[in-house]
Structures are given as structure tokens and as C-alpha cells.
Amino acid sequence: MFWDKVKETLAPDELAKLQLKRLKKTFKSAENIEFYRKQFAEAGVRFSDIHTIDDVRKLPFTRKQDLRGGYPFGFLAVPLKKVVRIHTTSGTTGKPTVVCYTRNDLDAWAELIARNMTMVGLGEDDVFQNMVNYGMFTGGLGFHYGAEKIGMTVIPSATGNTTRQIEMIQDFGVTAIHCTPSYAMHLAEVAEERHVEFPSLKTGIFGAEPWSESMRAELEEKLGVTAYDSYGLSELFGPGVAFECNERDGLHIWHDYYLVEIINPQTGEVLGDGERGELVVTPLLKEAMPLVRYRTGDVTFRMEDGCLCGRMQKIGRITGRSDDMLVIRGINVFPSQIEHVLLSLPEVGNQFMVYIDRMNHLDEMSIEVEMNREYFHGELQDLTRIQAKVVKSLRDVLELRTSVKLVEPGSLPRFEGKAKRVIDRRGEM
């Protein structure tokens, strides 16, 4: 099934024409942003230099930390009054990354979700429970409006309260769910413990964190769904950027929306089809916040073979990161954010270690940080109070509950070369 068959199956030459037109428009629009005016000037590139889509390579990359420099509205290409919604996502340090949407942006985004959901056979006969955060996280509202657009019956159940989630799936005859794969695993286990089944369920959409084929098999068996991988990031609207079709062999990325390159993250060299590297995207339809060659940090490759479904070129499922970003329970965390928080607290030192484990299929992050000698006055409550303060400060910034262990001053490893402060013990998911 297609939502927009013409666009979804554009022939390569038509697609290239459309991409070029939109790339030029994006360049023009980016020139409204001071950051890009400077970048383009430094790179010595002008509008008149863009003749083919490959000319995108003349343009400089945009990194996540660049967006931080523009906080809050430095990357807006339109007046704020044209912005109808703001989302945020984790920044590398301190302030979050701000993402703004015009009315057209929201429509374009919902259109993408509509394509994706139609592609996997969902439509107005379906009842859809959206079990992700509905706040600043783009997964909630993003899927919500796309699902409404195709006429699904949408239950904005958001996160938490697994008992209630199970009850709603049963009572409302839910046919499709969207959540992180780890939450789906948790849901399946709780249901199993309680001998609950979900006869109405047929489709599971899982995203926001990487997951394996063995996890897919397990989720399908336990929940009785066909499981689809969903990919996106807030800087490129949110979820919906790429999605699996019924073949479930790679993700269809929407080339009329996104100009895709794969690069060697060390050298910036552009790689060919089949070569694994960092996904770099120039969004072609973003109005409020156009981006140029945005480095997603996600590692994938362009698949060489076409797809039986007839849609455009796929990318492989994401296999990792080219930077040190962590995905904890679907939330993006940069070690630099943790460092920033700890540096702001005089009670603790600036050495720290981060451990990530998976307990009952949910990610747990624990942080060890050294006590500052000056703040220990001999009482246990000195320590517990500081511990609570660190937990709260981290939660405020990361929007994530962590466990914090205070350790003795001088006891954590000191790194001479590249610090290895993060120990991920989750294994393959």
C-alpha cells in the first residue's frame, strides 16, 4: 500500500531533478542564518555553484555542537512568529538542541509518518497505541499526527504504567503499537508473567534505539506482531526519516525529503553504495530550520539492491554511532553532558565513570563520581545528600533517572590518552 505512490517511487532522474530544485531552495533558505552565511563564505561557495545534487559536497558539514552554539534560535531561517511548535533534544553539553517547526514543517512531517504507516499496511481500520513520551521528545506528537492523518484510531498513552498500557491494548482492541524495543520487551515480559495475551495486536513499530534481528524474532513471538524498525532524529523533524517496508530488509529513507550521503567520519570523504560510514543528511523540505549536510552520527550504508516494494533506495539498519552518543531507554545521552553536570557541582570531583547495563530488558545507567574532600564532614548524611543532589542534577539535564555512586577521592582511573569513561555492558540487543 502506498500513501503517495508517485513521490515514493520517483524514477532516479526525476528524483535527482526534484532534489536539485529543493537543494537550491534549501541553500537560499540557509543563507538567512548567520552561521551558514559565514560557513558558505569560508568555504567559498555560492548559490551559483550548485548545478547538480553532487555539488552538495562543496558545502560544509553541520555538527550537533554547531546547533548548540546557536541556542536557542540561532538556526531559525524564518521569523519566530512563523514557528508553530518547538521540540528539544539532548545537546552535547549544557543546553538542549532546539528544533522549530513551521506549519508546513509539521504537515511535511505528518506526511512522512503517513507514508511509513501506510507502507506497513496500517490505515483507518487500525487502533494505534503510541507508547512513547509526548513531551519535548519528538516520538510522541510526531507519530500521533501522522497516525491521525491516515485515519487511525490513536491512543496517546505515552509512557509508564505498564498495567494500564496492557489494559488499553486489550480493552480498545489495539492493532498497532509504537514504543522503544526495550519497552516492548518489558511489556511482553509483564504480559507473560500475568498470562495475558494480545489477540488484536498485529503490528509493532519500534525505534529510538538500535535493536537486533534476534530481538525482532523475540518480540514478534512474544507479542504476536510483525515488528518494523523506525528511524529518525529530531534535527530532521523526528521519527519517520526512514522506515522498513514489508520486506523488512533495510530502511526506506525518503530521498525527496532528505539528500543522503555516507561519509568516512574521520576524513569526511564521501563513500559509495554498500560502504559503511556515517549518515549525513541535507533535509530538503525543512522550512524553520534548514540544515546543510547534517552529521547524524549514525552508522549505516546505502543498499545497492532495489526493493521489491518499488520504493526508493534503502539504507541498512543503524549499527552504531560514529561519536560517543549513548542511547539509554530511547533517550540520547552524550558523556559530555554528564561531565558538564558534574563540573557544575563543587561537592564532587571531575573524574567519573559511566556504566550501562540492561536489567529486565531496561537500560540502567550508573555513574561513579569522586567525592570532593572538602565537602565530607564526617557524616553519612553529607554523602547521601550529595548523592541525591547529583542524581537530581543529572535527571534535570538528561531527563533520565541514573544511579549515582560516590567513590573515594582519587580512586577512579586517570586517563592519559583518550579517556574511556563509558563502559557499556548491554551487549547486543
Next chain:
Amino acid sequence: MDVKNYIIRQISVFSENKPGRLASIAKAFQEEKINILAFSIAEADGFGVVRALVNLPDKAFQKLTSLGYNVAFTDVIAVKMKDEPGGLFEIAELLGEAGINMEYAYAYSGKEAAVLIIRVDHVNEAVTRILSKGGTLLEAKIFS
């Protein structure tokens, strides 16, 4: 009466809850020939505070600090109890009547007597009140 005579300096050591920490602290005391008179461990989430009354508190402080330990002095008082059934009750009741709020306490039963070590909010006031209620406090010099 000088209230100061009754205020005892307890050594408090921040320690992670992991094997060998206590042995390491005890070894340090042994090396410096420091005698431990009373001792307790308070534990929270993965870490704790080792508390000790020792005969050479300054030396203990120095030694542990030189080993990298995070050490602090804490003022405590030591209330003498009868080493017989009801001994603790008598003292506990006295402390209650004196309006003393304990943050923590630990006890030992030694040659001299049974002793209740307590940490209180306002130590000077506590000393005065306990003495006025007829309690007996051990003087700090007994511990050195």
C-alpha cells in the same frame, strides 16, 4: 566543669563499600600503633562511613589522609552505662528526659564500664543537660 573535657573527637572515614577497605584502614592503624577503642560502620547506597574512637586521633587522621582517605573529625560524647540488664534503658530514659536527640549511637562494653557513644546536634548543650540529669560522661582524656 569544662564541657570541652567531655567532647571526644571521633575519626570518620568515607569508605566505599567494597572488599578490603576495612582491612586497609585497620592495617594503617596497626602500622602506626594506634589503638581502637570503639568502632562502627554506617552504610548507605554503595558507600559508608567508618567511625572509630582511637587513642591517637591526630596520628590516625594524618596517616589515613596520607593514604588518600577522605577523613574528618566528628565530635561525640560517651555516656557511661551500668553493665547489667536495664543499663541501656536507664541511660536512654535519661537522654529522653534531657531532650537529647541522637543522630546516631553505638556502644561497647569494656573494662571500665558499658559505654554509649552518641552523636548529637548541639554537643555543648547536651553535655550540660546530661550531667545535670545525673548522667556520667567519660572524659576525652580516657581515650588517649
